[in-house]
Amino acid sequence: QSALTQPASVSGSPGQSITISCTGTSSDVGSYNLVSWYQQHPGKAPKLMIYEGTKRPSGVSNHFSGSKSGNTASLTISGLQAEDEADYYCCSHAGSGTYVFGTGTKVTVL
């Protein structure tokens, strides 16, 4: 099972919107609505930002949103803020109870 493909880095100015893509295959992202997104700050455990492709856990800001088209899922951060600077990972169910993470994207707020 290969890691899902994400851009290594994405940057934007405060207030701008950015989108992080997560490309898999018809065996993972394309087959299941079980895509999640995690934010990780240095030295910290990951934090769930989106689950089931589009749903936000309680307490997560609504300037984070998720979507999916075919084999590619996306995370959009609207109104970029300084505290959004972190690493972001997608994760998808890949069949038979297994999961696979993306390669990770470093978000920089300029």
Place this chain on the structure above:
Amino acid sequence: QVQLVQSGAEVKKPGASVKVSCKASGYALTSHHIHWVRQAPGQGLEWMGLINLSGGGTSYAQRFQGRVTVTRDTSTNTVYVEVSSLISEDSAVYYCATEPTGTGGCDHWGQGTLVTVST
């Protein structure tokens, strides 16, 4: 509120095994999975496997089949991951995390356990 508390850091020699624990508290996790995820220094997240707390069923990433075992002790609400035949590339922070079954999202995470494999 769910809390996951993991065991402390470990230093192991190549070829040895390591067993990391994850104790859950807060409320009964009968409808949850516990996932194990690791992160090597400076690298990304890697999914290892999970256990279904309601039935005890497990699943593993293909690359860890036969070398990683996830178990549970229902009497203490503790889950374990054991990695055998350790190599230097197994040096990483190991995390446990809970997923409400069927959501695919891990909403609570342990603090992480650093495992160092070194001669």
